[in-house]
Amino acid sequence: MPQRKRKKEKDKKDKAKRPKKGRKKRFKLDVEAVSKEIGEEIVRRLGLDLIEITANDILDIIENIVSEIAENRVTKPSNKSIIKRILASKDNFRKAVAVRLFELKQENLTLEQLEFIVSYAPELAGKATPVLYKIAKKYNAEYVISSLQTLWNKYGKRTPLRCPRCGFYSVTPDLTCMVCGAILDEEEIRKSINLIEKLREFSRHAPTPLLREIYQAGFVILNDEIHPPSTAPRKGFRVELHLKPNERVIIINELKARDEL
Numbered sequence: 521m522p523q524r525k526r527k528k529e530k531d532k533k534d535k536a537k538r539p540k541k542g543r544k545k546r547f548k549l550d551v552e553a554v555s556k557e558i559g560e561e562i563v564r565r566l567g568l569d570l571i572e573i574t575a576n577d578i579l580d581i582i583e584n585i586v587s588e589i590a591e592n593r594v595t596k597p598s599n600k601s602i603i604k605r606i607l608a609s610k611d612n613f614r615k616a617v618a619v620r621l622f623e624l625k626q627e628n629l630t631l632e633q634l635e636f637i638v639s640y641a642p643e644l645a646g647k648a649t650p651v652l653y654k655i656a657k658k659y660n661a662e663y664v665i666s667s668l669q670t671l672w673n674k675y676g677k678r679t680p681l682r683c684p685r686c687g688f689y690s691v692t693p694d695l696t697c698m699v700c701g702a703i704l705d706e707e708e709i710r711k712s713i714n715l716i717e718k719l720r721e722f723s724r725h726a727p728t729p730l731l732r733e734i735y736q737a738g739f740v741i742l743n744d745e746i747h748p749p750s751t752a753p754r755k756g757f758r759v760e761l762h763l764k765p766n767e768r769v770i771i772i773n774e775l776k777a778r779d780e781l
């Protein structure tokens with residue numbers, strides 16, 4: 521025991537003397553050199569050449585993994601075993617590549633690169649939907665757009681209001697679309713949510729005081745549904761829709777039918 525203690529103390533001393541060197545390596549591995557050696561093979565075996573990724577583009581990603589593998593090994597790993605390890609978790613590797621691809625190309629992605637990002641980095645794709653949507657549109661890739669709609673709802677900034685132009689739930693309360701950039705007017709929103717039908721449905725079932733409230737206020741609040749002002753959520757998404765005469769008349773007729781007006 522005392523011996524061990526002395527050794528510990530000595531290690532401490534060594535560390536103090538060479539603080540930057542970190543923990544003692546059991547073997548030496550030139551991470552950069554190994555990464556360069558295996559880069560081409562990784563690219564080829566994962567089919568990354570098909571999406572125009574070069575070994576150089578992802579050298580630092582390979583380096584990170586190589587040094588991680590080396591850290592956890594007692595004996596020096598061969599290039600072959602490193603490649604095997606990378607291929608064993610290829611989806612994680614592809615995810616890192618997809619993130620890199622987006623950083624490198626942004627709006628200049630090819631269709632194949634876009635598909636790659638949507639498949640392997642779904643979270644990023646959901647967040648970057650406004651950029652990726654424009655690219656998908658350029659290539660007329662409806663199937664990519666439909667994947668993006670799902671990813672936007674899951675990882676993006678979904679709002680309760682669907683854009684009548686691009687179909688994403690991405691209309692903000694000031695009626696601009698975060699995905700396609702459309703600036704919408706109230707008329708387009710009225711049509712797309714079918715306000716007349718919604719008012720008819722509402723007036724059939726709503727208690728009289730709520731109908732009277734809409735009649736007096738002259739507007740409804742829209743979030744995921746239409747509400748009289750008093751029952752609408754105070755916070756979050758709210759759009760005020762002022763009723764036109766042909767919309768107001770629906771409420772008036774219902775009140776009259778109930779002998780309330």
Ligand SMILES: [Zn+2]
Nearest residue numbers: 683686697700
């Ligand atoms: Zn839109």
